[in-house]
Amino acid sequence: MTETKKFVLVADSSGDMVEDIIIQKSNTTFYQVIIPIIVAVFGVYLTIGMTLGVLPGFVQHELKSGSIAVGVVIGLQSLATLLTRAYSGKLTDTKGGKHSSHLGIWLALVTGVCYLLATWTSFNPTLALILILVSRIMHGVSESLFVTGALTWGIGLVGADKSGKVMTWNGIAMYAGIAVGAPLSIWLQHVSGIQAVFLVVILLSVCSWLATSRLPNLAADPDHIRTPFYRVIGKIAGQGLGLAFSSIGFACISSFIALLFSSKQWGNPSLAFMSFGACYILTRVFFSSFPDKFGGYRVALISLAVEIMGQLLIGFAPSKAVAIIGCSITGVGFSLIFPALGVLAISKVQPQMRGTALGAYAAFFDLSLGLAGPIAGIIAGWYNYQAVYLFGGASCLISILTLLITRKKSSWK
Known part of the structure; x- marks a missing residue:
């Protein structure tokens, strides 16, 4: 050696x-x-x-x-x-x-x-x-x-x-x-x-x-000179907000899928967690090159549409099997959103600021998960646990609208 x-x-x-x-x-x-x-x-x-x-x-x-x-x-x-x-x-x-x-x-x-x-x-x-x-x-x-x-x-x-x-x-x-x-x-x-x-x-x-x-x-x-977060947040706000709204579906599954299964007497929710995780990982393994190959904007929009389908399946699921399928589809949709929008976020800053941009970008994800839990809890208390996933689907739709609106002000690909 x-x-x-x-x-x-x-x-x-x-x-x-x-x-x-x-x-x-x-x-x-x-x-x-x-x-x-x-x-x-x-x-x-x-x-x-x-x-x-x-x-x-x-x-x-x-x-x-x-x-x-x-x-x-x-x-x-x-x-x-x-x-x-x-x-x-x-x-x-x-x-x-x-x-x-x-x-x-x-x-x-x-x-x-x-x-x-x-x-x-x-x-x-x-x-x-x-x-x-x-x-x-x-x-x-x-x-x-x-x-x-x-x-x-x-x-x-x-x-x-x-x-x-x-x-x-x-x-x-x-x-x-x-x-x-x-x-x-x-x-x-x-x-x-x-x-x-x-x-x-x-x-x-x-x-x-x-x-x-x-x-x-x-x-x-x-x-190395660290650039403050606030200097780049404005540049990547469109991608960050898109990520934040898209992450609510994941937060709903991680926080309330076990309670949904319990309230419906569907038994052990382990397969729901596993199906989400397996589909998320497999999508990343086999399609991780798609944001670079086809453009982060296009991949993000398609992924969000898929995630909406998954959330709606859980929200209207008449059985355990349909809810598990919804978790799987959500995993497929959510998997590439972070790298797809991350590619766009990185492209908006100089190379020496990429670390700061990624940190600010990830902060939107943290904020989303931190706020989604309490909001979903309020919705579950007012209505029921399935309504939580209608909230998740609506959030993904807002993410799509955010990307469509902010794209007009930039040259996203």
Whole structure:
């Protein structure tokens, strides 16, 4: 194994410039570097999926709280992720991707402990709900730190020319973790109780740290100047709003599909989560080149039309099978919206501002998930759980209208 050494100046914790050494191994392949990171991403998002599978039922049935409380509990994590995007980016730039991602992992471990404490204090619903809310905030901060660090770390290790592959595989690992985590937690709760679910959350956090512990950190670039979010939000607002409205359908499935199945007495909702995740992943694997090949605008519009079909199927589903088909179609439609609109967002800024543009673009996704849960909870309380998916379909229609209107002011392709 051959090695080359590059000496660079970096800022230490006090702000002084110190000499650091980056070891570059010439025969380190893409997959040798990226697989440990992808394993960690899968593990962390598995913890997120597992909480989505059991928290709605725990809050509603064990803590005797209503649909609005369920929506707040689910949405709070995304709001915490949104509000810490800027901090996570700054920490990653100044301390390195490894530092940021590992901090996020350890925070996920602490979150698992707090979830566990909430189950042990369920005899006091108010205290347990407070612990759950605190846990959701920490889980959101954990996600923000981890995913920002992991993406930056992975791209830095394999090179900017492979950034597309890094983002693609990170996205697959993220949604695979969510898709597998929800049914896994439902099964585990049935077999061993809800405490076992949160013990596994703690264990997964440790495994994610171990998977990446031997990868080298990258020295921070002292010449990198971070551009504030507000300077690029205006440029990518059209794509960001389109993403935000399209993400509501996903939020409705993750927050309320289990409660819909319970209210209809359709049995275990695991297949609904799995079908959404499988169709989402397979669409990305086989059609990820479509935004570049056919244009992000065209792909986004077609994807939104497909997602509307999926949401309406769930909203009017007369049976469990039709609802599962609706989840599958929603997964197909939602899969390419993020990269399709992301291609358009990146094209509107200079290359040196792409990171900031992607951060601002992702913030629209966080905001959508944070607000969709409580709004959908209100709708479910006023009407029923199927009405939530009519809301999801209407949101996708608004996304289409947003893209049609804002396209007139630009040269989207």
